[in-house]
Amino acid sequence: MQASHFLSADCMDAAVTAAHAAAAILQTHALHRADLVIDFKMRNDLVSQADREAERAIVDILSQRTPDIGIIAEESGGRRGAQATWYVDPLDGTTNFLSGIPHYAVSIALVGHAGATVSGPDPLTHDTPLIGVVYDPNREELFSAMLGIGAWSNGRRIQCSGTENLSDSVLATGFPFRDFSFEHQYMPTLREAMGATRGVRRLGSAALDLAWTACGRYDGYWEMGLSPWDVAAGVALVRAAGGVCEDIHHRQPWPEGGYVYAANPQVADALDAMIAKHL
Template sequence: MASRSAIINVMARAAEKAARGLIRDFGEVEHLQVSRKGPADFVSTADTKAEQILRAELQKARPDFGFLLEEGGGFTGKDAGTRWIVDPLDGTTNFLHGLPFWSISIALEKEGEIVAGIVYEPVRDEMFWAEKGAGAWNNHQRLRVSGRRKLDESVIATGLPFKGRGNHADYLPQLQAVMAETAGVRRFGSAALDLAYVAAGRFDGYWESHVQPWDVAAGLLMVTEAGGFASEIGGGRNPYAGESVLAANSHLHLLLGKVLRDASAKSKPKAEG
């Protein structure tokens, strides 16, 4: 059993403090669903409050670090090469609808590399954490990616495009191809948790396009520290800075990547000549 480092403890304590308010607000969402105004404004306020708590706690512990915040943007600290990457509520739509699958994600970036991260799921009190070279953990349990080697035995997570976001025409052929090759596709609605679940072996793989750094920074480190492999769908090695993510164990990563790339290639119109 690994003991958490000082930096992981800083992140975990900040997440747990922000989570208390989110859990309280989540309990109110059900009552707001039936109101004329609806819960959207309420949830936006909950999101902002959580980010303010996270920023204050992290800044108090490490005042020289910069930030990249989903809601508050980015700024450089005195230590110009180090910053926190924070998503105070990943899975906002789930939260809005009273669905208990959402998380807090915090990553620490040094000189362009993610070196530590946590993904906290308050509803189940699961604290996923990873530090470069120290493995990936859920509370005190070591995480390992799934050992499955066949797509037809695998359950794959994804993120679906929705109104105003994502390229539906590009995504649908990918989904159709993966559905035809696997034991199931799941869309749970929190990229950070999807990646944490890949690290834990609960999902065998995950892919999504049009992701942001705060969605995936912590989760990508978890996957690699749990023995998995992560890349862009097209094969690029920097999914954190790219626009797409493909994560799985090394064997399924190759198989799933080929299915996705073949589907995309077949869906593109052939040039006339």
């Protein structure tokens, strides 16, 4: 695949096809949750055969459709591509899924690497999420985005909210659940957000938190201690929807390290400042 084709309908179609295939597997298993084989990777970190089968379906489709692009997936690992890499989370919200809580998603992103030419004559100066697809099978909502073109929900263009102040904002977040080493940094941000905003929600899927920020349901979102496949597609969505999505520490070109904040442009600076004072 030529580098100029990374931002293409073919790549988007491959991701959407893979997301639907994975979701079909998840929903079939959801009908028989009691029969699932579940492994414990570490405390509060579970993986089931549903995750593995859904991931296998995604990897098979992406490998066939885009053989020259690397793939890094949550359960099976993989390899980084020379110019671009798919980041795959077959089931974001595993605890919700295993508990029968209908709030989880398939998340697939294409990240272009520094030096790759994706549009126009100039190569990328840093790694950049190019395409994001997040599919919520319970609501049958497909969120998709392409760098420089836009973001959509079921084909309808979406954009971040117009809320102008942090005090009027509804924020999403995620609590520490597996790695508690940053709890002393996170908890003060939560306490401050509780008093400084209209409300804070914690629903248990980072991919959907970012997708809902992109479509204006949330005005902002922050979380710590995630993995790149949790956030890559959501970064593409928020940015394509006119929002800000960055590394909390402002060290990485996208929050690959899993310390992320996202918001509409009016609220982003205030959210960033609220978090920064506790780091």
